[in-house]
Amino acid sequence: MPRLVLLVDDSRAQRRTLAVQLTRAGYHVVEAAAGDEAMRLCLERRPDIVISDWMMPGQSGLDFCRRFREMQSDRYGYFILLTSRNDKKDIAEGLRAGADEFLTKPVSGAELLARLSASERILGMEESLRNANAQLSATLARLRETQAALDRDLREAQRLQQSLVRERHGRYGEFDLSLLMRPAGHIGGDLVGFFPINARRVGLFALDVAGHGVAAALLSARLAALLSGGTDQNIALRITELGLYDARPPAEILGQLNRLMIEELRTDAYFTMVYADLDFLSGQLRLVQAGHPHPMLQRADGRIERVGQGGLPVGVFPHAEYEELHLALAPGDRLFISSDGLTESESPRGQPLGEEGLNAILRTNATLRGDALLESICWSAAHYAGGERKDDISAVLIERQKMAEAPWG
Numbered sequence: 001m002p003r004l005v006l007l008v009d010d011s012r013a014q015r016r017t018l019a020v021q022l023t024r025a026g027y028h029v030v031e032a033a034a035g036d037e038a039m040r041l042c043l044e045r046r047p048d049i050v051i052s053d054w055m056m057p058g059q060s061g062l063d064f065c066r067r068f069r070e071m072q073s074d075r076y077g078y079f080i081l082l083t084s085r086n087d088k089k090d091i092a093e094g095l096r097a098g099a100d101e102f103l104t105k106p107v108s109g110a111e112l113l114a115r116l117s118a119s120e121r122i123l124g125m126e127e128s129l130r131n132a133n134a135q136l137s138a139t140l141a142r143l144r145e146t147q148a149a150l151d152r153d154l155r156e157a158q159r160l161q162q163s164l165v166r167e168r169h170g171r172y173g174e175f176d177l178s179l180l181m182r183p184a185g186h187i188g189g190d191l192v193g194f195f196p197i198n199a200r201r202v203g204l205f206a207l208d209v210a211g212h213g214v215a216a217a218l219l220s221a222r223l224a225a226l227l228s229g230g231t232d233q234n235i236a237l238r239i240t241e242l243g244l245y246d247a248r249p250p251a252e253i254l255g256q257l258n259r260l261m262i263e264e265l266r267t268d269a270y271f272t273m274v275y276a277d278l279d280f281l282s283g284q285l286r287l288v289q290a291g292h293p294h295p296m297l298q299r300a301d302g303r304i305e306r307v308g309q310g311g312l313p314v315g316v317f318p319h320a321e322y323e324e325l326h327l328a329l330a331p332g333d334r335l336f337i338s339s340d341g342l343t344e345s346e347s348p349r350g351q352p353l354g355e356e357g358l359n360a361i362l363r364t365n366a367t368l369r370g371d372a373l374l375e376s377i378c379w380s381a382a383h384y385a386g387g388e389r390k391d392d393i394s395a396v397l398i399e400r401q402k403m404a405e406a407p408w409g
Helices: 012-024 035-045 061-071 088-097 109-163 213-226 250-265 354-364 370-384
Strands: 004-008 028-032 049-053 078-083 101-104 169-172 175-182 190-196 201-209 237-239 245-247 271-279 284-290 296-298 304-306 324-328 334-338 393-400
Touching: 004 012, 004 035, 012 028, 012 109, 028 035, 035 049, 035 061, 049 061, 049 109, 061 078, 061 088, 078 088, 078 109, 101 109, 175 190, 175 201, 175 370, 190 213, 190 393, 201 213, 201 334, 201 393, 213 250, 213 271, 250 271, 250 284, 271 334, 271 393, 296 354, 304 354, 354 370, 370 393
Parallel strands: 004 028, 004 049, 049 078, 078 101
Antiparallel strands: 169 175, 175 393, 190 201, 201 271, 237 245, 271 284, 284 324, 296 304, 296 334, 334 393
């Protein structure tokens, strides 16, 4: 499509001469005798190229150029000033006003066409950029819509994942159980929970699927299904020959999960885990650690003991064996099990919190219990990391109530 050229000159003869040359060269031409008329045509016709005399009565070509630049928004117009001036200061002033090119009067036809050829190249590049920007804007708009849909789905997935932890608190005899799950993103691979075994025992677990995001969350959801519900669903439970509810030994449960990961799920993923079987009447606890961070046992007098030998992650080695530990929780004792997202929290200088930092937090918060303790631990870790959190954080807290003080007398 031929480009539209606006000629602005108070000399009708000059306009006619240029118009003939432009029409022969294949341009559409409109004319204006003054700046105000030219502005009206600019608003109505949106010319591609403007050729304006510098010296005109009323509004000068320089003033018109400034107004022309102010009105432009979505597309570029090429502006050529006609002048008999050749002083460098005048040219600098014209460039500051927004002129692209200058033609010295009287105008040579060959020079006019050469300058217009240059303008064609500039306008062609501008149009290509404008079209590319339009396509980019449209693509970004679609990406924003897609991102918004993903965010909605992830928020729903987060809600569903949080619902996998049906109960966050439990009381069994003298024992209080508290759970914490804080994904680094919308969803994560950490999972914690507990379930009753029979009238005197409860099973507890904390696991951390390697990686983040959807794949880790899907595997944690699959594991949640295996560690919840009744005996027909929960991999840890069984019914004895006498028809009584019981649980498999912790080491056997970890071995069964390991075989499931390698032989049935056949995934490259793996997870770390702590599983515990608590007799809440006697305070005896059987525990298996499978690559998960060491549980911390804080005694009633404040002493902290590191529990476990580490163990192998689940889903890595086909014939992995897991060692069962036995603990006795006395009144006032508590066992804290957390994922590595807590101890690996890094300070702004890159120093991890580590077990020493966690122990210091536990000692500082020795008087707190339940949710208050878990929230304080999270706050302390976040403060240590300068508000940054790169990994999911989850925890299980097992607390045995202190014995009531003997009455006076």
